Amino acid sequence: MMTRKLSIIGMPMDLGQMRRGVDMGPSAIRYAGVYERLKPLFDAIEDLGDIPIGRPEVSVDEESNLRNLDLVAEKNTLLAEKVDEVIQSGSFPLVLGGDHSIAIGTLAGVAKHYKNLGVIWYDAHGDLNTSETSPSGNIHGMPLAVSVGLGHELLTDIGGYSPKIRPEHVVIIGARSLDEGERILIKEKGIKVYTMHEIDRMGMAKVMEETIAYLKDKTDGVHLSLDLDGLDPSECPGVGTPVMGGISYRESHLAMEMLEEAKLITSAEFVEVNPILDEKNKTASIAVGLMGSLFGEKLL
Template sequence: MVKGWQTVKKKVSIIGVPMDLGQTRRGVDMGPSAMRYAGVIQRLESLGYEVDDRGDVEIGRPGKLDVKNEKNLKDLDEVVKANESLGNAVSKVVEEGNFPLVLGGDHSIAIGSLAGVANKYENLGVIWYDAHGDLNTGDTSPSGNIHGMPLAVCLGIGDSSLTQIGGYAPKIKSENIVIVGARSLDEGEKELIREKGIKVFTMHEIDRLGMTNVMEEAIAHVTKKTDGVHLSLDLDALDPHDAPGVGTPVIGGTTYREAHLAMEMLAERDIITSTEFVEVNPILDNKNQTAEAAVGLIGSLFGEKLL
């Protein structure tokens, strides 16, 4: 059973990862700045947390963008280097006893986040709040975009240059994962979900059962045998009406209110021990709406209440 983290207010260490190399739509590298501008530090401080902003991980740039290698992996070397740096930074935060809050950047950064936290726990659980499964590999990906692969990578599936970031694999076990909000899955991902028995709540289940029941089941599943839970939240899980500034929008997502409820329930259960918020793209946004939505959700995750 996961031990509580928020019971005693502690220090939150923010790490920005201005990475846009895991996909092809430029602009998501400005996501960390957009969330800072939307007041994430002030929001957390108002809730009683001490906030330590550690700045941004340095991201290298290839001579030419979006180049696939022979393994169907775009910009692989730079993605690996960035995630190695992120993993080291996150590992240091955890060793110091702080809560790592990672701001992306595209979802490929989850590889580094989990590399930095998973070896600190005997059995880490993961809630993957996302429209996509991110369970592709170079063999199954239609695009070669690594932001569609991080969950598979953390399961130890994929190219070794990715799976071995942090020096160990796998980072997590399939029975400790819950995907919430899925509504766009590639065929290879569907096969892997069935093969590994990964728990998935698609939008069908959310519509049919309601977010309350879905999150109750998700929390029960992900805390069954774990001693920590990582939340990986992609803003494209929300409907594009509420989060227009994402690189891969899919209509029919969760509402802003449903996402808040999910975060509020996680806060009430006090189970989240690390998190990342990713895929905020200000270039595609409307007056920083998506970054503001992200900061609002962060507030709810960290215990913000109306009364």
């Protein structure tokens, strides 16, 4: 039998958006007991600490109007290299965010190890903006677009190759806030999306059954990118861009349990935990609980 190994990587970056606090997300998740919760589920577990971010000065690229473009590219390159090392060592990479722009680096490190990587994007947002469509210039609204090869070349070319994933290998779950440019792109590229309408109408079990069936045969690995704002803000208040009417705590546990049963997920990240906006570390604690379900924690 293969040894089950897990490597935790902290990415305390808030450069992809404007609200301070999300850089403390990895610390909040550790404080919520992620290492202790996951240790019994693996043969070996290591916490590799944080990718060094420092306190760089905020900047806006004059040509593209993208916020902190050079810094986001630089720090995501470091993350990509670390994720690549972890996979080469035979360990499962679990990245703790940080804003969702960190997915650019995670996917750059993961995708080089797969011919047809699939992605489950568990999020209230599509994160499919580019500099042309973004209302804000915030890169945390762009990582999925970047990963399918759309956007500034400093971001799309991290790791020396592009694209990282194909649009037909992506499933977005929980969407309820999409910009006009994102809607157009979803239709143009044929990206599979389960909005809250589908989740309400079909139920989470059916959504996950369809997602697993859709990805299972056409991919050789699947990355889970889970933004805590995918859940309803009444349950996860500690996020930077909350949107009412989200996925419930129980639905999310069921989704994670079904992914574990399917043995589908080969890498994962949990992002956008902002303890400054949270209530008694509630959001980080829910993130840790969902990780437990994803990695096989059972009640009986």
